[in-house]
Amino acid sequence: MKKNIFLLGGTGSIGLQTLDVIRHNKQRYQLCTLAAGRNISKTIEIIDEFNPLFVSVTREQDARQLQALYPHIVMDYGEQGLIQAATFEPNNNYENLVVTAVVGSVGLVPTVEAIKKGYNLAIANKETLVTAGHIIMHLANKHNVTIMPIDSEHSALFQCLNGENDKKIKDLIITASGGSFRDRTREELEGVSVKQALSHPNWSMGSKITIDSATMMNKGLEVIEAHWLYNVPYEHIKTVLHRESIVHSMVEFVDTSIMAQLGTPDMRIPIQYALSYPERIELKNAKSLNVWELGSLHFEPLDFNRFPCLKYAYDSGQTGGTMTTVLNASNEAAVSLFLNEKINFLDIETIVYNELESHNVIKNPSLDDIRAVDSEIKEKIKTNSSL
Incomplete structure (x- = not known):
């Protein structure tokens, strides 16, 4: 069945890559609603290409400008607009899927309202589960809503657990690239610039998540997310440094078998999996991972003294x-x-x-x-x- 896509955060990194997946699979997906921020020129480009039924932006003046350009599209702005983008009722019988790609706690209330509506979720907004995991998971169970993770690490865990008995999990093992400063000592972090911090060695991501990767807070937030998504105690969620970003995460089972998900550092892979689940479909314009070309893969323990934000996350989650x-x-x-x-x-x-x-x-x-x-x-x- 074709799916209505409700895209929150359409002009950000994850949002644009989600649109690329839709672009190559228009027979499967329809962009139903678009919530953007302040990038109005990019919003106009998206509207012209995908013709959504509803659009929301951050500022009222931008909504008025867009309404004048597109009188046939329903427009809104601010938090109320974001909620409407997550709960819009299209006049068709397609399956509804909300993609939460906004950054920060602004994604919390729209996510809650989408769940209450019974819409399934593909979630890239870490902060929602980090701040309100107990509420989100309770509501999802109550309303029989499926939550699909878009993060590469959580998508990897989801794929490794597919068909497995979750009571037989020993440890979840989440990999970390190490971020922009992985080879620097703490002394060498004194005075680093914003530009240096935004130069991630492996991934192309938004600015906030790239900084979080450099402090390792991103990995800490993922640990808390994993706790809620997979109902695994914190002491059984491990993190390891993996410079190549080829193994996206692993699961060790009680018999010591380890399942791992490998792939190129391309965020469209977990995005498309979340959109197409339970099916797998061809990813257009994607590079295959030729394992014989890798030579070797490296894994190292993560040091809480070097990355204190990771420890703060574990401690906060356990509290x-x-x-x-x-x-x-x-x-x-x-x-x-x-x-x-x-x-x-x-x-x-x-x-x-x-x-x-x-x-x-x-x-x-x-x-x-x-x-x-x-x-x-x-x-x-x-x-x-x-x-």
Whole structure:
């Protein structure tokens, strides 16, 4: 059956690669809704090519401009527009799939509303599961919604577990490229530039996730996601440095057998798998992985002293409650400051640590609790940075 695609974050890195998958499979997928940000020229290009039924952008003035250009398309803006993009009701009988490719906690409420609507999810928005995993997974079970991971690591775990008994899992093993500064000591991180931090050796990603890769916070967020997606205790989720980004993750079972998923560093592979599941379809314009050309693959343990943000993530996940919200919110705020050259690279982990240390945990937070803590932490860091 053809699928309606509700794309949240259409002008970002994951969004554009999702559109490329749709472009080559128009007989399978229809772009039903598009939620974009402030890149209006790119939004116009997407509208002209894919002709969605509904479009939302960040600012009201941009929505008005687009409405004048496309009077036949329903337009909205802001958070309400993002929610509408996730819950729009098309007049057809196609299967509905919401692709959450927005960055940050802004994806939380639209995801919740899409689940309540009964729409399946392909999720690339880490922050939603990190801050509200207990809420998201409960709602998904209640409304019989399938959550497909788009992250290469979680897609790999999903594929390794396909057809397996999840009660026979010993460990999940998540691989990490090491990011832009994997060969630098902590002393050599003093004074690194934004441009240097954004030069990832293997992947082409958005700016926020690239910085998170450099601090290893990205891997920490993935550990918390894996805990919720696969219901595995934190002590059975391992992380290893794998420079080649060929093995995207592994699962060790109780009999010591290890299943691994390999592939080229191409985000369209997990995106397309999430869109086509349970089928596999040909990926157009893709390079095959010729294993005989690899020579060798390398794996190393990750050092918490070298990458303290990874330890903060494990600790926050094990503490639970609003601690993971603080982890995510403080990191979002700190990365934004770094990208705007208001703090140094190493200040990111200092800010995160300080917020975690001073937080009084709410053990079983509601959605309102999570949103309040998220907003409070971000505002506090923003205010302190401008003093």
